[in-house]
Amino acid sequence: MSTEARPADADRPTLPPAARPGLPAGEVDTPALLLDLAAFERNLDRLQARADAAGVQLRPHAKAHKCPDIARAQIARGAVGVCCQKVSEALPFVQAGIGDIHLSNQVASPAKADLLARLARHARMSVCVDSTRQIDLLAAAVRTHGSTLGVLVEIDIGQGRCGVADAPAVLRLLEHLERAARQGAGLHFRGLQAYHGAIQHLRDAAQRHQQAALAAARAARVLTALQHAGVACPVVTGGGTGSVAADLASGLYTEVQPGSYVFMDGDYALNEPGPADQALRFEHSLYLASTVMSTAGGTHVVLDAGLKSLATDSGLPRVCAVGGGATGHRYLAANDEHGIVQPAPGAATLAEGEPLWLVPGHCDPTLNLHDQLVGCRDGRVECIWPIAARGLSR
Amino acid sequence: MSTEARPADADRPTLPPAARPGLPAGEVDTPALLLDLAAFERNLDRLQARADAAGVQLRPHAKAHKCPDIARAQIARGAVGVCCQKVSEALPFVQAGIGDIHLSNQVASPAKADLLARLARHARMSVCVDSTRQIDLLAAAVRTHGSTLGVLVEIDIGQGRCGVADAPAVLRLLEHLERAARQGAGLHFRGLQAYHGAIQHLRDAAQRHQQAALAAARAARVLTALQHAGVACPVVTGGGTGSVAADLASGLYTEVQPGSYVFMDGDYALNEPGPADQALRFEHSLYLASTVMSTAGGTHVVLDAGLKSLATDSGLPRVCAVGGGATGHRYLAANDEHGIVQPAPGAATLAEGEPLWLVPGHCDPTLNLHDQLVGCRDGRVECIWPIAARGLSR
Numbered sequence: 001m002s003t004e005a006r007p008a009d010a011d012r013p014t015l016p017p018a019a020r021p022g023l024p025a026g027e028v029d030t031p032a033l034l035l036d037l038a039a040f041e042r043n044l045d046r047l048q049a050r051a052d053a054a055g056v057q058l059r060p061h062a063k064a065h066k067c068p069d070i071a072r073a074q075i076a077r078g079a080v081g082v083c084c085q086k087v088s089e090a091l092p093f094v095q096a097g098i099g100d101i102h103l104s105n106q107v108a109s110p111a112k113a114d115l116l117a118r119l120a121r122h123a124r125m126s127v128c129v130d131s132t133r134q135i136d137l138l139a140a141a142v143r144t145h146g147s148t149l150g151v152l153v154e155i156d157i158g159q160g161r162c163g164v165a166d167a168p169a170v171l172r173l174l175e176h177l178e179r180a181a182r183q184g185a186g187l188h189f190r191g192l193q194a195y196h197g198a199i200q201h202l203r204d205a206a207q208r209h210q211q212a213a214l215a216a217a218r219a220a221r222v223l224t225a226l227q228h229a230g231v232a233c234p235v236v237t238g239g240g241t242g243s244v245a246a247d248l249a250s251g252l253y254t255e256v257q258p259g260s261y262v263f264m265d266g267d268y269a270l271n272e273p274g275p276a277d278q279a280l281r282f283e284h285s286l287y288l289a290s291t292v293m294s295t296a297g298g299t300h301v302v303l304d305a306g307l308k309s310l311a312t313d314s315g316l317p318r319v320c321a322v323g324g325g326a327t328g329h330r331y332l333a334a335n336d337e338h339g340i341v342q343p344a345p346g347a348a349t350l351a352e353g354e355p356l357w358l359v360p361g362h363c364d365p366t367l368n369l370h371d372q373l374v375g376c377r378d379g380r381v382e383c384i385w386p387i388a389a390r391g392l393s394r
Numbered sequence: 395m396s397t398e399a400r401p402a403d404a405d406r407p408t409l410p411p412a413a414r415p416g417l418p419a420g421e422v423d424t425p426a427l428l429l430d431l432a433a434f435e436r437n438l439d440r441l442q443a444r445a446d447a448a449g450v451q452l453r454p455h456a457k458a459h460k461c462p463d464i465a466r467a468q469i470a471r472g473a474v475g476v477c478c479q480k481v482s483e484a485l486p487f488v489q490a491g492i493g494d495i496h497l498s499n500q501v502a503s504p505a506k507a508d509l510l511a512r513l514a515r516h517a518r519m520s521v522c523v524d525s526t527r528q529i530d531l532l533a534a535a536v537r538t539h540g541s542t543l544g545v546l547v548e549i550d551i552g553q554g555r556c557g558v559a560d561a562p563a564v565l566r567l568l569e570h571l572e573r574a575a576r577q578g579a580g581l582h583f584r585g586l587q588a589y590h591g592a593i594q595h596l597r598d599a600a601q602r603h604q605q606a607a608l609a610a611a612r613a614a615r616v617l618t619a620l621q622h623a624g625v626a627c628p629v630v631t632g633g634g635t636g637s638v639a640a641d642l643a644s645g646l647y648t649e650v651q652p653g654s655y656v657f658m659d660g661d662y663a664l665n666e667p668g669p670a671d672q673a674l675r676f677e678h679s680l681y682l683a684s685t686v687m688s689t690a691g692g693t694h695v696v697l698d699a700g701l702k703s704l705a706t707d708s709g710l711p712r713v714c715a716v717g718g719g720a721t722g723h724r725y726l727a728a729n730d731e732h733g734i735v736q737p738a739p740g741a742a743t744l745a746e747g748e749p750l751w752l753v754p755g756h757c758d759p760t761l762n763l764h765d766q767l768v769g770c771r772d773g774r775v776e777c778i779w780p781i782a783a784r785g786l787s788r
Contacts, residue, residue: 013489013512015482016505018788029505031787063730085731086698091409105731108687108698108746111410111423118407130690133746154690161732162688162696169690197729293502294556296524296548296563302556304480304502307707307759309787313728334707335591336457336758337479337499337787338555352502352527364730365701368763371785390785391765393425393703393731394412 018374019384025376026322026355030291031309033370034357035385036324037377039285040262041073047244047261048077050280054248057255059083059102059237064259064364066389067373068096074262083237083257084389087112087119092388094123102237103127104193104257106134106154106162110141112394116149117141120186126150128193130164132176139185148186151177152235154193155222157215161197167225174231191235192226194219195257200242201267201314205274212246220252241268245276265363267314284324287357288317288366289374290339292350300332301350303339305358310334311365317358323379324357331358412768413778419770420716420749424685425703427764428751429779430718431771433679434656435467441638441655442471444674448642453477453496453631455653458758460783461767462490464656477631477651478783481506481513486782488517496631497521498587498651500528500548500556504535506788510543511535514580520544522587524558526570533579542580545571546629548587549616551609555591561619568625585629586620588613589651594636595661595708599668606640614646635662639670656680659757661708678718681751682711682760683768684733686744694726695744697733699752704728705759711752717773718751725752 018029025034051058060074062082071082071093081100084090090101101123107113108131119125120142129135129151142149153170156163164170174189181187196215202208219236226233239247239256241264247256260268263286273281290305310317312334319329319341328344339358343350350356360366367373368390375383413422422428445452454468456476465476465487475494478484484495495517501507502525513519514536523529523545536543547564550557558564568583575581590609596602613630620627633641633650635658641650654662657680667675684699704711706728713723713735722738733752737744744750754760761767762784769777 013485013509013516015485015786015788016509029503029788088409091407094407106688106696109423109685115407115410122407130688131746156691160691160694161729161734162690164690291503294500294524296556296558297550297554300554302500305787307705307756308762308785311701313701313706335555340555352525362701368702369785369787391702391763392409393699393763394409394423 017384019381021381021383023381025379025381028289028374028381030289030355031305032289033367033373034287034289035373035375036285036287037375037382039283043261043264043282043285044074044077046280046282047258048079050248051256052078056248056253059255059257060262061104061257061259062093062389063089064367065262066367066387067385068093068098068388069385070262071096071098080255081124086393087116088392088394089389090119090125091392094119096388098123100124104195106130107137108134110137113137113141114144117145117147120147120149121145124150126152126190128152128154128162129173130154130162132173135173135176135180135187139180139187142186143184148188150190151187152190152193152237155219157194157196157218159196159198167222167229170222170226171229171231191233191237192219192223193237195238195240197240200240201271202242203270203272205272205277208242208271209246209274209276212243213250216250216252223252241282242271245280249276260363263363265314266318266359266361284359286360286363287320287324288360290356290358292352292354292356295350295352301341301343303341303356304337306334306338307336309369310358310360311362311369313362313365315361317360320357320359322355322357327356329356411778413775415775415777417775419773419775422683422768422775424683424749425699426683427761427767428681428683429767429769430679430681431769431776433677437655437658437676437679438467438471440674440676441652442473444642445650446472450642450647451649453649453651454656455498455651456487456783457483458653458761459656460761460781461779462487462492462782463779465490465492474649480787481510482786482788483783484513484519485786488513490782492517494518498589500524501531502528504531507531507535508538511539511541514541514543515539518544520546520584522546522548522556523567524548524556526567529567529570529574529581532581533574536580537578542582544584545581546584546587546631549613551588551590551612553590553592561616561623564616564620565623565625585627585631586613586617587631589632589634591634594634595665596636597664597666599666599671602636602665603640603668603670606637607644610644610646617646635676636665639674643670654757657757659708660712660753660755678753680754680757681714681718682754684750684752686746686748686750689744689746695735695737697735697750698731700728700732701730703763704752704754705756705763707756707759709755711754714751714753716749716751721750723750
């Protein structure tokens with residue numbers, strides 16, 4: 001290489017980009033998170049069409065992608081807005097101009113309530129509560145900032161995490177909320193949140209649909225009791241990727257919150273689809289590009305991607321060829337920065353330097369490890385999207 | 395609050411800092427990663443003193459902390475430099491002026507070799523190899539950038555990951571390396587790397603020391619064979635936090651690479667100390683500050699810290715009071731952004747808004763989730779250190 005070809009910053013070391021538009025997808029510097037744009041767009045289209053047909057609003061969960069470019073693609077197709085799970089996570093979406101964000105979670109400290117009330121000056125924001133203390137924190141914050149917040153009471157429909165148990169508990173919170181509103185706080189009751197995370201990952205389709213129906217029935221009983229008490233609930237929000245066919249058919253939800261459908265991870269792919277899920281099959285669009293970095297071991301090879309590049313809480317990744325094709329290679333163990341892979345019996349030798357794509361077991365915490373998503377189409381890099389909310393867990 | 399007290403940026407939402415120097419440690423916005431500076435400094439002093447006494451150089455692994463401020467504290471006490479695991483991870487350390495970095499890993503792509511050769515213009519860099527192809531990539535890169543690299547051959551002493559098996563394999567690589575050097579590449583053989591990660595986490599002290607001795611003996615046989623072949627190995631590097639007492643006593647290692655000793659995580663704390671470890675007990679210095687965000691469930695409470703704030707690959711976190719005292723509360727399950735905690739039987743009620751500190755199961759991937767480390771002393775925030783290499787896995 002001539003001296004002219006040396007980078008001008010040779011004496012100021014910086015990190016070169018992992019990819020540039022036009023680069024063959026197999027040549028991205030690894031580990032890097034890749035998005036198959038065609039599969040991604042089909043996933044978005046598929047769910048939006050089904051939600052439209054069901055007359056249910058789609059409010060995808062942005063905790064899965066943390067990426068304003070993806071939120072814009074969802075809203076362009078008809079989504080009413082997005083969900084976020086943390087106040088700080090919502091910030092880059094507000095900054096990117098996303099106009100309607102539901103915080104599907106409780107806010108339990110003055111600092112977080114303050115940030116939320118500030119964000120509500122720039123976007124239509126709503127938030128969940130399950131205690132009077134949270135209402136008091138929100139009331140103080142919206143008074144400080146002169147903003148308004150939609151408030152949804154979360155009910156526990158079997159998840160056993162957050163949320164109150166029954167209609168009397170909802171009514172007690174509503175009374176507290178109305179008192180705060182009468183005293184001038186810009187808090188408006190918007191409805192109920194009813195979410196059951198554990199159902200999402202039930203493998204058996206019949207069991208998953210049955211449990212989703214039971215959870216919806218539990219929410220419906222609370223809703224009916226509120227209606228008898230003269231309380232209108234304009235919104236009932238909840239649901240997820242695993243139960244979305246049942247959620248859309250339930251007659252309960254006015255909006256659904258799936259997140260992972262955008263990517264389809266290894267865990268969700270293990271859900272057996274039932275008859276009702278057939279029109280809602282999602283495709284893997286998310287891959288972690290990795291490279292064989294050592295073959296010295298002989299019977300195994302070592303990839304350059306481990307715990308710091310992909311989440312393993314829902315299982316080890318599936319090993320694919322560049323482009324996503326099956327290989328039969330097995331990812332045996334994740335060290336911090338290494339993945340041990342057993343080549344498929346009879347497969348051609350895996351050479352040092354060879355790229356392999358991995359389907360992560362769990363998409364949400366995998367996205368949370370990366371600063372950017374490399375969008376690919378027809379085998380080439382098309383775009384690089386910042387994962388702007390990565391690490392924003394406050 | 396008066397209008398004057400409103401922040402000036404009320405119409406330009408930004409994320410307020412989690413903490414400022416002087417803030418009581420229990421009031422940091424959560425989740426936030428905290429460093430108990432006194433315990434941290436004792437850990438650093440303790441290992442440096444023991445390494446000095448053993449006449450072994452200390453080259454702590456920066457993959458554990460990814461934080462140039464911590465590297466500086468280690469070097470100020472006598473460490474000869476640091477290790478990094480990825481080329482991109484080394485970049486912020488070079489930018490921060492760390493002058494001696496060993497990449498304890500293989501580099502298997504031209505882009506990574508190129509960055510390494512660029513970094514070697516600014517700091518004394520070395521790297522591991524276990525193939526001739528890696529040597530060729532390094533040779534091309536140092537030629538391009540006119541830099542020099544130390545090269546260590548990694549040998550497999552039982553880990554079964556990277557590294558060649560025996561002295562003849564080392565000699566074949568040395569021959570290849572010498573040929574590249576004769577052709578003008580700035581590559582210099584510096585010695586051997588011999589690391590066995592699995593030993594680090596053996597619970598039984600006798601078994602751990604026995605396995606460490608076996609691994610060291612395996613390395614010693616390779617070293618002796620090289621000496622018989624007339625090859626000098628100025629450096630033998632390896633070892634980790636779990637085996638460091640044995641490594642220092644082995645007579646094999648000229649330098650050791652422990653990383654986690656800085657923090658002591660939940661997993662390492664489960665190692666039973668043997669007689670030889672007694673002078674090298676490390677203290678928990680790393681905590682994830684969290685807050686009780688919902689108590690609606692009644693029999694459990696929900697923390698605001700889950701998979702996106704702490705790594706669970708080596709077990710769930712231990713629940714402590716602010717300051718690190720034991721509580722007996724049990725962290726039962728980590729969702730993406732929630733932690734389910736069962737209060738200790740007979741404990742005082744855990745109230746919404748109450749801060750709790752968690753000891754992560756595995757420090758390295760937990761640091762990799764956070765952008766900053768909040769240093770505390772005597773119950774107050776003292777400093778905020780960027781985790782500058784977070785996410786740098788390329």
